[in-house]
Amino acid sequence: MGLDEDSLDYHRSDPPGKIEISTTKPTNTQRDLSLAYSPGVAAPCEDIAADEGKAYTYTAKGNLVGVVSNGTAVLGLGDIGAQASKPVMEGKGVLFKRFADIDVFDIELDQHDPDDLVRTVRAMEPTFGGVNLEDIKAPECFEIEERLREEMDIPVFHDDQHGTAIISGAALLNAAEINGKELEDMKIVFSGAGASAIATARFYVSLGARKENIVMCDSSGIITENRAQHGDVNEFKDEFARDIPEGDLATAMEGADVLVGLSVADIVSQEMVRSMAADPIIFAMANPDPEIGYEEAKEARDDTVIMATGRSDYPNMVNNVLGFPFIFRGALDVRASDINEEMKIASARALAELAKKDVPDAVVKAYGDQPLQFGPEYIIPKPLDPRVLFEVAPAVAEAAMETGVARSELDTEEYVETLEARLGKSREMMRVVLNKAKNDPKRVALAEGTDEKMIRAAYQLREQGIAEAVLIGDREEIEVTANDLGLDFDPEVVDPENGDYEEYADRLYELRKRKGLTRSEAGERIEKDTNYFGSVMVERGDADAMLTGLTHHYPSALRPPLQVIGTAPDVNYAAGVYLLTFKNRVVFIADATVNQSPDEEVLAEVTKQTAKLARRFNVEPRAALLSYSNFGSVDNEGTRKPRDAAKMLREDSAVDFPVDGEMQADTAVVEEILNGTYEFSDLEEPANVLIFPNLEAGNIGYKLLQRLGGAEAIGPMLVGMEKPVHVLQRGDEVKDIVNLAGVAVVDAQQGE
Known part of the structure; x- marks a missing residue:
């Protein structure tokens, strides 16, 4: 069965479509129903009539976005009409809910006239906390968004324009850093001059690129002042008309530092790539097939080509889902009246910074266990990275507050915790413990210190201020692994094989000599078995807690701490x-x-x-x-x-x-x-x-x-246990290690 038939089955299976409405309050009794509707509903209605801002308090308005389209520019399908666009708009709603817990009504309007569409959307303002315009053709989309932003007091955002701009902007910031280039000095060429290309060029200028360094090409070639004077381009393309000789895309690309493709497949050749400046940046984002294939672009040159596409099967996918759910989340949560340029810049910079951080195991697994480490093959986060919510939404909210478009204030640290709760109760519960741990971090011995996950956990524990992690194992191996992982920290390492730990062996012998352990065996276990070493370390007070079990069966990992540390004085069983x-x-x-x-x-x-x-x-x-x-x-x-x-x-x-x-x-x-x-x-x-x-x-x-x-x-x-010890399950992820280390720190705090 092909993809098309799979998709048809997916959409028509009962119930048809991809969304439904569910209630958020009890409706089991007559009293519940009287509160939900008549007569109880009169009270909130009267409050809102007296103060319209109360709609955010009593209704779902503050978490409801309207996804609005007239179906004139759908995906790669073109003008298919409002009704045919409904599966796409439902899909947009799924993404809003999945990634940012935002509810959506999809609104398909059978209107082509911009005046009619603006009038209709404006009339729906009482319903929504924000409006996402979708798949409306250029150049009308520019006028429609601009007018709605002026006439409505809620955020209006045309994702086709700004989504690609923001995500590729984040990629551009990191690509320039990797290749040692400054935005203001780079020659940037655009293949394509539609709504997305124009919005992206504008956004790059906001990030620091110079307008005079941007060359834009449409299907007729370079957009020049001469063409503009002869009425060959519309008013929006005219914004990027250059006083340079006319030519085609190949001419424009000569000596260019950056190519931004928002046009059609296979329009760029390897020869054109070879004509670019040293270490070029190529964003070939035509979908489903890019302007030049990933392998072709890479093979065209011997220097560093940083390549991004709109496809998930290649590195550096520019995907709008990295932007709009989280931008709206931040805007809604401060009741913003607009999504302004500063909020867009904040989201791009937050994405760029996130790409430099260690990637969670769950994200790596979701993408086939391929290495994900900041560099030419990883310049923007993956869409399934849950941390995007915690990075982008707070950045957007903060920018909204700083620029005066927010109608409510929030504490950004507390806000991150509320966002975590949206992703599940477990995050909310762990936040309670991790906050306690941060108040008084303790030394936590990680017995399997040479394991990559343990090293990454040690880095995160230090970065987040949860614990002082001590890695037990071969120092050289640990330092090499940390360096290979790109972790910028100097880990605290205890190397049992390269240090004087006779006192540890003596202590283990003292504890176990009447239970079959000789002094020489004690010395060997301290040197070779990090579980015994870590247990003695905690028992002596050189560490406050211990984690192990990542590479051992649970019983074998539990045995050393039970033998050395034992249970609490008033407890006989762990x-x-x-x-x-x-x-x-x-x-x-x-x-x-x-x-x-x-x-x-x-x-x-x-x-x-x-x-x-x-x-x-x-x-x-x-x-x-x-x-x-x-x-x-x-x-x-x-x-x-x-x-x-x-x-x-x-x-x-x-x-x-x-x-x-x-x-x-x-x-x-x-x-x-x-x-x-x-x-x-x-x-x-x-x-x-x-x-x-x-x-x-x-x-x-x-x-x-x-x-x-x-x-x-x-x-x-x-x-x-007498002192905090936690035994991981084999195969646990870094987040599990961090969580249990946080629990161990709180155990140690309470033990004091």
Whole structure:
């Protein structure tokens, strides 16, 4: 089946299209409905009538964008009409929602006259927080956007004009830096003189290029003053008419530093590329096929050719989705009246800076595990990089506030946290812990210090001020890897094989000599096994916490810290806990990694330690001990263990949180069952700490919730240890290491 048939199936499968409307408030009772509509809705209506700004408080206006088109210039399809453009406009709405959590109404208008279109869109201003104009042909699009920006008091943005300008502008900033060129000195040639090309040329001038250094070519050749004087170009092309001899694109490209292609496929030859200045920059962005192929452009010369296209199968894809969702996010969140030039520049510079940062593992995996490191093959971030939201939206919001178009103020640091929450509850929960960690960073030993992920994590921990990371391993190997990764930092390294650590060996021998370990074996383990080295390091107080497990099986990674550090004085058993986050709920699940067949005393201990962990995330624990029975409905050895554990906890005066059991899982988490059928329960609200009866059930339960229930998992977090130790899962990503290091720092803070 070809791509076309796949796409038709994708769009016509039930329900047809790609979007739907869902409610955000309860609608289950008569009271809910009376609040949502009549008579309750009268109150917000009256408030808005008295103060129209209250529409942002009481309605979805502040998160709603209208995607408006008349279908006169759709993708590569041309003037196909308003109705035929609807799949594209729905798709635009999908991108707004997916990347920036912005809701969209797609508006297709069967209007070709600019006056009619302006009048119609302007009349819809009360509905939207902003308007994205899409696929409207030039030159009418210039007039329509300009008039709507003047006549409307909400942001109006024609993405076909400005999107490519902003994204390629970010790429240009980095390409110029890599090739050692200054924007103001570069000769820039445009192949194409449509709306996107003109807007891009204007934007490059805003970034620092000189207008007199820009040569623009349309299908008739170089746009010159002579052609303008003879009426051969429209008023918009006339803006870039040059007082130079006429010629074709090949003539224009001679000696050029930059070629910006926004025209048609295969219009540029290798000979034309060879005529350009040293180390040229080529943005061949015609879609689906560029002005010159990626390989052809690279092969044309021996020096550094920095190439970008509009295609995803080559490096440096100029994709508008890097811009419009995040620009609108920042504009909406400060209730901006406009998207001005300063906001566009801020977004381009934020994108350029992000490309210089270490790329998350999830992004690398999404693009086939290809290396992504700042350089000629990576000058702009990838569209699936979630950090774009946290970089671009705050930059846009800040520029809006600085230039006076914002109608509300926000704290940019707090704003980043609200943006993280939009991407999932797990980010919101981790932000609580990471903020605590930043208040008093601790030394965290990373036992597998030569691993690339550990080195990248150490860099991020230092950059973000979360922890003082100590990498354990071969110093030379670590420094070479850090340099190869382009990480600009001097890592703290402890090299067991190249240092005097006799005291560590003595301490390990002292701890384990009556458990089968000789002095020579202790010395060998300190020198060769970084898990033992790190454990002694933490036990002696030379580090505050330790992470390991990335390249080991969980039991083998856990054994050294258990033998050397051990559990806390009042604790006999450690346990593994996962934090699972759903859209509007978080739960802690234990034990999922350590204790195979716990008795009632172990279950009680695990419950107390998990409750302590919940409070580190600012969650007040409500614990349920789970089984397949409810409060004695089945009586056997298996059900008695959680029942007795719950009884022990309720009778323990040191337990200051509600706990009950044994109970079935749905009883624990469904309020109607808990309070309706079992109103005698000590839990007045659904549980958020779920204690499973054994390791098998806990491990199965958390994985099912994660894979089928759509939960995001943080962990496993080890609780009950004398000093903070966390054992990673094999294959964890850098963000997982950073998150667990943050948890370890907070553990250490509380231990003090």
